[in-house]
Amino acid sequence: MRILFIGYGKTSQRVAKHLFEQGQQISTISQSAKTDVIASHQIQDVHQLDLSNHAPIDWVYILLSPKQSTIQDYQHTYLDSVQPILQALKLHPVQRIVVVSSTRVYGENAGEDVDDETLVQPTDAQGEILQHMEQAYLTAYPERCTIIRPSGIYGTSVTRLKNMAIKRQSYPNLHWSNRIHIEDLSRFLSQMIHVEHLSASYILSNSDPKLLHEILQWFQQKMDVPILNVESEHVTGRRLYASRMQQMGFHLEHQDCFEDYLKLM
Template sequence: MHILFIGYGKTSQRVAKQLFQQGHQITTVSRSAKEDDFAEHLIQDIHQLDLSQVQPIDAVYVLLAPARHAQFNAVDAYQHTYVDSVQPIVQALARHPIQRLIVVSSTRVYGEHAGERIDDDTVPQPIDEQGMLLLEMEHRYSQAFPAECVIVRPSGIYGTSTTRMQKLAETTHRYPNIHWSNRIHIDDLAKFLCHLLHVEHPEKSYICTDNKPQPLHERILDLQRAMHLPELVLESEAETGKKIYATRMMESGFKLAHD
């Protein structure tokens, strides 16, 4: 198969390498040059995407990150990157024989924030503008490719750096409440995205998480103890965040390596 990656960051690079090793042809689109020698790289603005000179594309992965421009605030960056890009991408793909379009979104589309349980049967009801824009992106791709589109909603992605958590361990002395958080290792996310290409009859959407929601203060405490730092004080038993479970991912036969 000829597989196109729209957006070529750390996750895309892992997926592309695995699919190349399986014998697939890889083409990527990004804003900057890339060094992987196994893929053809196109440096393009996705808002003016031109695939007219590209060999017929069978499958597409869309993995974008919000634009970082001085003129954009956080909400505008989401609008520009995720929503405004859909129409030019769909138009550029119109002449290609797309069999599967895998779009990476986020569990941010679920607005629950009081420790509730979330799974793939939960109806997304975002409570912030970024979540609403991600859901709008999902709807637009699903409308354009009703039979081919699969939405993937990862929880917090980890595995590339421990700097943020180490800094939290060093600077957190008090924590306001029990805040549930959910994680997926970047290698597991990449393997699941590869896995989805080969699922014969995929669901319309999948949550991708390790199915082990944990209060964030407990993760910080674990690090503080490992680093022999003073331990934080939990100020309240009130619950925020959400407990997310990837039921469809597990039902698809996928096995996590980092659980």
């Protein structure tokens, strides 16, 4: 099978490695040169994507990410790229297109439970852009598109959390956070090619929501720095549950985030 990655960052590279080990032919599109030898690379801007000289593509992964989280960057990266990508793919016998989006499309922000049956109702501009992107791909490939919505991806560094733990003396509220280890995310994406009947979308999370202040307190205890206080009982965030992933029988190798954090420290 010939597999194309549009966007080739940390997650894509891991997925490609899994697929290469399964004997798949890998090609990638990115805006910078890549050095790994498992794939054929092309440097292209996806907004002017040209696949006319490319060998027939069977399966496509789209993993794009904006440089910043501004509305303009989201629009440029996620939505303005849709039509150029779809136009370029018209030349190819694509069996499946997998688009990595975000759980930002869910608007719940008061500690509600969210799973794969929850309606998508974004409450900010970035979430609306992601929803429009998802719908554009689903409309173009109604029976052959799968949307992936990962929760917070972790597993490469704890620098940001350590810095927050050092600086924070208080936290404003009770904020629910969610995560998926990058290796579990990558394995799921690579194993999708063996699933006969895929759903239109999947939340990917370890289904173990944590209050963010408790994670920071854990780091503070490990680093022997002052423990922060919580200023109010007001609840924000959402609790994510990957119901369809679990129904597939996919086994997580990284269920305990604290165990993973300890290794990274």
